[in-house]
Amino acid sequence: xxxxxxxxxxxxxxxxxxxxxxxxxxxxxxxxxxxxxxxxxxxxxxxxxxxxxxxxxxxxxxxxxxxxxxxxxxxxxxxxxxxxxxxxxxxxxxxxxxxxxxxxxxxxxxxxxxxxxxxxxxxxxxxxxxxxxxxxxxxxxxxxxxxxxxxxxxxxxxxxxxxxxxxxxxxxxxxxxxxxxxxxxxxxxxxxxxxxxxxxxxxxxxxxxxxxxxxxxxxxxxxxxxxxxxxxxxxxxxxxxxxxxxxxxxxxxxxxxxxxxxxxxxxxxxxxxxxxxxxxxxxxxxxxxxxxxxxxxxxxxxxxxxxxxxxxxxxxxxxxxxxxxxxxxxxxxxxxxxxxxxxxxxxxxxxxxxxxxxxxxxxxxxxxxxxxxxxxxxxxxxxxxxxxxxxxxxxxxx
Amino acid sequence: xxxxxxxxxxxxxxxxxxxxxxxxxxxxxxxxxxxxxxxxxxxxxxxxxxxxxxxxxxxxxxxxxxxxxxxxxxxxxxxxxxxxxxxxxxxxxxxxxxxxxxxxxxxxxxxxxxxxxxxxxxxxxxxxxxxxxxxxxxxxxxxxxxxxxxxxxxxxxxxxxxxxxxxxxxxxxxxxxxxxxxxxxxxxxxxxxxxxxxxxxxxxxxxxxxxxxxxxxxxxxxxxxxxxxxxxxxxxxxxxxxxxxxxxxxxxxxxxxxxxxxxxxxxxxxxxxxxxxxxxxxxxxxxxxxxxxxxxxxxxxxxxxxxxxxxxxxxxxxxxxxxxxxxxxxxxxxxxxxxxx
Numbered sequence: 001x002x003x004x005x006x007x008x009x010x011x012x013x014x015x016x017x018x019x020x021x022x023x024x025x026x027x028x029x030x031x032x033x034x035x036x037x038x039x040x041x042x043x044x045x046x047x048x049x050x051x052x053x054x055x056x057x058x059x060x061x062x063x064x065x066x067x068x069x070x071x072x073x074x075x076x077x078x079x080x081x082x083x084x085x086x087x088x089x090x091x092x093x094x095x096x097x098x099x100x101x102x103x104x105x106x107x108x109x110x111x112x113x114x115x116x117x118x119x120x121x122x123x124x125x126x127x128x129x130x131x132x133x134x135x136x137x138x139x140x141x142x143x144x145x146x147x148x149x150x151x152x153x154x155x156x157x158x159x160x161x162x163x164x165x166x167x168x169x170x171x172x173x174x175x176x177x178x179x180x181x182x183x184x185x186x187x188x189x190x191x192x193x194x195x196x197x198x199x200x201x202x203x204x205x206x207x208x209x210x211x212x213x214x215x216x217x218x219x220x221x222x223x224x225x226x227x228x229x230x231x232x233x234x235x236x237x238x239x240x241x242x243x244x245x246x247x248x249x250x251x252x253x254x255x256x257x258x259x260x261x262x263x264x265x266x267x268x269x270x271x272x273x274x275x276x277x278x279x280x281x282x283x284x285x286x287x288x289x290x291x292x293x294x295x296x297x298x299x300x301x302x303x304x305x306x307x308x309x310x311x312x313x314x315x316x317x318x319x320x321x322x323x324x325x326x327x328x329x330x331x332x333x334x335x336x337x338x339x340x341x342x343x344x345x346x347x348x349x350x351x352x353x354x355x356x357x358x359x360x361x362x363x364x365x366x367x368x369x370x371x372x373x374x375x376x377x378x379x380x381x382x383x384x385x386x387x388x389x390x391x392x393x394x395x396x397x398x
Numbered sequence: 399x400x401x402x403x404x405x406x407x408x409x410x411x412x413x414x415x416x417x418x419x420x421x422x423x424x425x426x427x428x429x430x431x432x433x434x435x436x437x438x439x440x441x442x443x444x445x446x447x448x449x450x451x452x453x454x455x456x457x458x459x460x461x462x463x464x465x466x467x468x469x470x471x472x473x474x475x476x477x478x479x480x481x482x483x484x485x486x487x488x489x490x491x492x493x494x495x496x497x498x499x500x501x502x503x504x505x506x507x508x509x510x511x512x513x514x515x516x517x518x519x520x521x522x523x524x525x526x527x528x529x530x531x532x533x534x535x536x537x538x539x540x541x542x543x544x545x546x547x548x549x550x551x552x553x554x555x556x557x558x559x560x561x562x563x564x565x566x567x568x569x570x571x572x573x574x575x576x577x578x579x580x581x582x583x584x585x586x587x588x589x590x591x592x593x594x595x596x597x598x599x600x601x602x603x604x605x606x607x608x609x610x611x612x613x614x615x616x617x618x619x620x621x622x623x624x625x626x627x628x629x630x631x632x633x634x635x636x637x638x639x640x641x642x643x644x645x646x647x648x649x650x651x652x653x654x655x656x657x658x659x660x661x662x663x664x665x666x667x668x669x670x671x672x673x674x675x676x677x678x679x680x681x682x683x684x685x686x687x688x689x690x691x692x693x694x695x696x697x698x699x700x701x702x703x704x705x706x707x708x709x710x711x712x713x714x715x716x717x718x719x720x721x722x723x724x725x726x727x728x729x730x731x732x733x734x735x736x737x738x739x
Contacts, residue, residue, distance in 0.1 A: 034468065034527065034583065037419040038409030038547060042580035045694055046587055048525045250727060251524045252660075253610040254590050255601055263588065269609055274725045 007082030009189050010056060011125040012066060012113075013075060014141060016192050018203070019059035021108075025079060025087050027052035027119050049251055049268065052089055052115030054078075060099070060107040060317070062204035063328045069094045071245060071273055075113055078125025084186025088125035088143075088154070091117025091267065095245050099315075099331060102238035102284075106205055107317070116249060116268050118145075122152035122181060126188060129157070129168050138162050141177070141188055144169055150264055156184040158191075204328055210320040212327075213239065213283070216312040218305045218335065225291070225308050227355070233289035237352065240282040241315065241331045246274040276360035279333045281313055285353040292341050292353075309338045313357060333359030407547050408506040410465060412488045412513060412534075415473070418581055419465040420529070424505050426461035426540060430454065457625070458642030461536040463503070463513060468583035469520065469530050469691060469706055476705040483707055489532060491518050491617045493738045497647045499537065507545045512537040512643065519616035520691075522591065528584040528691055535621065537643055552579045555697040576697050584706050585694035593658065594686045595673075600662075611729065612659045613689055615709050617738075620651040652739040656687045656711035663718040663730035671714030671735075685734050686712045711736045 010017040030048030035041055054077070069075060071094075078088030096112040124143035136142070140159040144167075145152065156177045157168035164173035178184035213236050215226035227234050249268035293308040304310040313336050316327035336357035345351040410417040430453040436446040473486040488500060499512040513534040520530035554561050554570035555578050564570040567577035591613050593600045600608040626645035664685070668674040672683050689709045696703040711734050718732035 030525070034580075035405065035420065036468070036581065037405055037422060037465075038407065038416065039418075039580065040406035042583075045527050045583070045585060046525055246725075248725060250611070253522065253524060253613065254587065255609075266587070270727070272727070 009080050012077035014127050019061040021057045023056045025054040052119035054113040056111045058109050076127045080185045080189040084182040086185040088123040089115040089119040098242040100240045124154035204319045206317040207320045210318040212316045214314045220305050230289045235286045238284040243279040248272050275363045279359040281357040283355050287351045287353040403506040409546050411504040413500050419467045422465035424463045429457040459539050464533040466531050470581040470583050474707040491619050497649045508540045509543050510536050510540045517618040521614050523586045523612035526586045582693045582695050584691040588692035591689045608660050608662045610660050614657040617654045622648050622650045654711045654736040657733045659731045663732050664715050
């Protein structure tokens with residue numbers, strides 16, 4: 001028996017994800033062969049970490065909670081099929097967030113999650129119970145890791161007594177959803193589908209008329225010479241936005257032996273973001289009132305902050321029925337650098353400008369270089385970023 | 399049949415023991431030097447007349463053999479009862495070791511003679527087989543012999559023990575055993591290391607929390623070789639190549655070095671190679687590094703695979719450094735040395 005593409009649900013951070021067009025989830029192993037002199041090939045042995053990945057393509061149907069997942073937030077989720085069979089993952093990170101929008105299309109979102117924890121059929125897509133979380137509400141679901149013969153057989157519990165910190169399985173505050181993990185996943189899927197957030201959702205699909213793109217110039221220059229200089233001109237026909245993290249995982253010699261935990265609990269000891277975080281914007285513009293930058297102007301850094309080579313860019317997506325309210329989604333990048341400008345002109349078609357920008361984000365916990373904000377070198381905020389006992393005075397971007 | 403010996407057929411042996419080498423190198427050299435002497439006096443030039451220059455030997459034929467190999471239970475084992483290491487003598491390097499040379503060995507279709515182990519080292523890091531390296535000094539020449547090959551070792555393991563009564567994989571599985579192909583090498587993922595100071599494990603010590611990224615262990619022995627003029631003047635030297643041999647061999651120095659790469663180095667280190675005073679109530683007079691090597695696959699019923707060897711290094715810090723580069727972490731490394739002899 002197989003399953004059609006209309007019966008499964010995608011879960012991220014205990015929420016059903018709407019508008020999913022496709023999702024793939026899997027992992028790759030790394031082995032290499034051992035050859036011994038006089039005997040030749042022996043066998044294959046592990047040669048690298050096993051890490052998983054989930055890719056999701058979906059339509060933007062309103063405010064997107066995945067956009068609010070922070071760079072260092074640990075993510076869990078997975079897919080539950082109609083009969084309750086599931087593939088879940090733990091300790092994931094949101095690696096990439098991309099949006100594309102063209103005239104005549106519903107905006108599409110693509111996400112990539114990288115999995116550093118476990119991934120598999122017995123791993124629950126429901127988030128693990130967090131002993132430090134004290135605000136579990138009635139009806140909240142958590143999962144507990146259970147292994148049998150080296151394979152996960154996670155159990156799912158439902159909160160029946162709020163604000164309790166006791167561990168599921170040893171407390172009456174938590175109720176086992178079902179002893180059979182497949183049945184438990186099916187019941188959780190049905191329950192999440194009935195949750196108000198999904199049942200009462202009014203889908204808000206941005207249209208071309210409800211998307212505003214602002215080229216703001218820089219802090220030293222207004223929108224002059226940008227695509228936003230003349231409102232009403234230079235209609236944006238489409239855009240692509242992508243923001244991707246470069247993650248580096250560190251593996252140490254295992255100490256599971258010392259902890260008394262099995263080897264299958266061995267994971268990366270640390271995962272760090274390699275800064276800066278890169279964002280790219282590609283725009284397709286119906287050109288009618290815009291003057292391209294001089295190619296050679298790029299060579300003089302003095303021209304960079306004059307509103308063309310370097311500028312702040314913001315895309316706001318509004319509810320088409322209520323353009324006066326706050327935008328439902330905003331994508332922005334500061335001090336984006338102009339990558340390319342290209343004009344295509346052909347008979348029978350509009351003259352089109354393709355312009356690309358690339359932006360870089362610093363670690364928000366680190367100081368801005370003093371020459372960027374031109375402020376005095378006085379500590380503005382006492383914050384310990386050492387995570388140690390020795391406090392350090394650092395100016396932190398607020 | 400090819401005129402060349404392939405890696406698959408290139409058996410490497412020391413004594414009668416096969417080495418599980420992934421690469422090997424044998425080099426032999428003579429000790430020839432220019433012999434230039436004043437032979438007479440030239441009346442024509444009123445100067446010295448020298449001989450026709452030639453090369454003469456100053457010692458016997460010597461060489462080195464080194465090979466990278468995988469550590470396996472055929473050569474290394476730890477007694478589960480008393481925890482003592484059992485290492486095959488061809489790899490044994492310790493204070494009480496015999497300086498005697500291994501009489502014979504083989505690389506493919508060449509035999510060598512008189513090999514003495516000089517160093518044994520290995521590197522441990524996650525997601526890699528533990529790659530060991532052994533280096534030997536060789537005395538005498540090599541001779542060409544017939545190629546020899548061995549079948550891939552396989553057998554039925556029931557409850558972790560080899561059971562010869564099941565001679566096929568089907569019969570083995572029916573008996574609840576595991577049919578094992580080839581060797582079961584030590585693997586970095588299964589193995590682990592600890593660093594302790596005064597009995598305190600620095601990985602679990604709250605203020606220290608050392609995390610080992612990799613470990614390099616080496617034990618090196620220096621030998622002294624004495625040649626007897628009379629013994630090497632025997633007429634057999636005229637007929638046997640490389641017959642000039644050391645008359646007596648003795649061990650002069652044995653030392654252990656262990657280099658740890660981790661998130662930490664030793665703070666407040668003094669000239670004696672230990673922590674001066676105390677660091678967060680921790681007094682590091684002497685560091686003890688213990689490296690425990692385990693087999694990759696588990697053929698027993700327990701949760702752990704077989705413990706192949708435990709190596710320790712108890713001593714002082716001889717050097718340490720910090721390193722960081724773009725896109726990486728700040729990584730510290732320190733070297734602990736122990737003098738055995």
